[in-house]
Amino acid sequence: MGDVYAKIKEQLDQNLPFVVYRKADSMILHAVFQENNKVYEVEDYTDSGFVFAPFDNTHKAVIIPSGKSNYCTATILSQTVNSEKRTSGIIDNTLLEDLEAQKKHIELVEKGIETIQSGRFKKVVLSRKEEVSIPDSFSSLHTFKNLIDYYPKAFVYLWYHPKIGTWMGATPETLIRIKNDNFFTMALAGTQPYIDTIDVDWGAKELVEQEMVTSFVTNKLSSVIKDIQRSKTYTHKAGTLLHLRTDISGVLDNENSRIEKIIEALHPTPAVCGLPKDEAKSFILATERYNRKYYTGFLGELNMNKDGVIKSNLFVNLRCMELSNGKAIIYVGGGITKDSDPEKEWEETVKKTETMKRVLL
Numbered sequence: 564m565g566d567v568y569a570k571i572k573e574q575l576d577q578n579l580p581f582v583v584y585r586k587a588d589s590m591i592l593h594a595v596f597q598e599n600n601k602v603y604e605v606e607d608y609t610d611s612g613f614v615f616a617p618f619d620n621t622h623k624a625v626i627i628p629s630g631k632s633n634y635c636t637a638t639i640l641s642q643t644v645n646s647e648k649r650t651s652g653i654i655d656n657t658l659l660e661d662l663e664a665q666k667k668h669i670e671l672v673e674k675g676i677e678t679i680q681s682g683r684f685k686k687v688v689l690s691r692k693e694e695v696s697i698p699d700s701f702s703s704l705h706t707f708k709n710l711i712d713y714y715p716k717a718f719v720y721l722w723y724h725p726k727i728g729t730w731m732g733a734t735p736e737t738l739i740r741i742k743n744d745n746f747f748t749m750a751l752a753g754t755q756p757y758i759d760t761i762d763v764d765w766g767a768k769e770l771v772e773q774e775m776v777t778s779f780v781t782n783k784l785s786s787v788i789k790d791i792q793r794s795k796t797y798t799h800k801a802g803t804l805l806h807l808r809t810d811i812s813g814v815l816d817n818e819n820s821r822i823e824k825i826i827e828a829l830h831p832t833p834a835v836c837g838l839p840k841d842e843a844k845s846f847i848l849a850t851e852r853y854n855r856k857y858y859t860g861f862l863g864e865l866n867m868n869k870d871g872v873i874k875s876n877l878f879v880n881l882r883c884m885e886l887s888n889g890k891a892i893i894y895v896g897g898g899i900t901k902d903s904d905p906e907k908e909w910e911e912t913v914k915k916t917e918t919m920k921r922v923l924l
């Protein structure tokens with residue numbers, strides 16, 4: 564594994580793009596090192612490589628192409644199993660809360676609720692960014708190792724492109740998993756803090772919000788995937804938070820199941836955008852007043868050949884941060900419905916910032 568980290572340092576010194584990642588419940592570290600510093604854009608989704616796509620699907624995704632990179636893996640030896648059990652009280656958020664940011668976010672949520680009441684859409688996911696200063700001694704690699712250690716059940720990554728920036732995160736949400744003809748996705752929504760147990764009750768707001776995501780995903784997939792099955796909805800632990808989750812699986816349907824069509828159908832899902840999708844998206848772009856960039860976009864392996872099998876493993880870019888000019892820019896949001904309480908929605912975003920703040924210490 565030391566070799567992979569040495570290679571990452573080399574790649575950083577030479578300002579060359581790379582991504583290093585670890586999937587949920589895995590002890591394998593994957594790394595893709597681009598040979599040059601070009602920005603490759605995804606033309607159509609038949610490309611092979613590691614894709615990094617923005618929220619705004621009118622902008623192109625970038626890719627570290629398989630044909631222009633070296634791929635390697637290593638076994639993780641140092642991971643502390645069950646480290647997700649660590650308490651969440653490491654950061655006293657009350658000290659860090661910014662009153663101005665709070666006011667702005669509450670106003671944004673109130674606007675969202677009013678617009679839902681006017682009938683324009685049923686759900687919208689509203690977000691904000693929070694900047695945290697990082698010391699000169701900050702090491703992205705060290706922080707990535709913390710992510711690995713803290714979030715064994717997340718897809719954890721560090722992505723770097725000298726012409727775009729540095730991003731890292733620990734996302735609980737799979738967008739698309741394809742292996743041979745088998746397809747998998749999930750509907751994830753609704754949030755409450757994890758306090759020692761996953762045996763919790765959920766309120767009507769969260770149950771309705773999550774069901775909206777499940778119905779959207781299953782309806783959208785019905786034209787591109789065969790034999791769709793959905794699991795029971797259950798509680799999923801993601802670091803210091805709990806979410807409601809439904810697993811959705813099916814079988815690819817040849818021509819109809821081109822990955823581009825599936826992505827077009829799903830991204831951005833109501834777990835990060837809203838319902839109906841186009842109305843919610845235009846509200847977000849007009850009202851949030853900041854650029855989400857790659858937050859709530861997606862990332863991961865696209866048509867990558869692994870042991871003779873072509874696989875795609877794409878994740879929604881949540882619980883993430885961008886590293887820029889001595890700052891960590893943390894991106895957080897939450898689903899708003901007619902039953903949302905603006906104060907609680909603010910608190911939820913504060914709680915979500917913890918996922919990244921814990922590893923910055």
Ligand SMILES: C=C(O[C@H]1C=CC=C(C(=O)O)[C@@H]1O)C(=O)O
Nearest residue numbers: 751752753754834895896897898
């Ligand atoms: C938009 C985010 O989370 C989504 C995923 C799970 C639960 C969510 C919620 O409860 O609102 C959001 O839909 C975020 O973490 O920034």
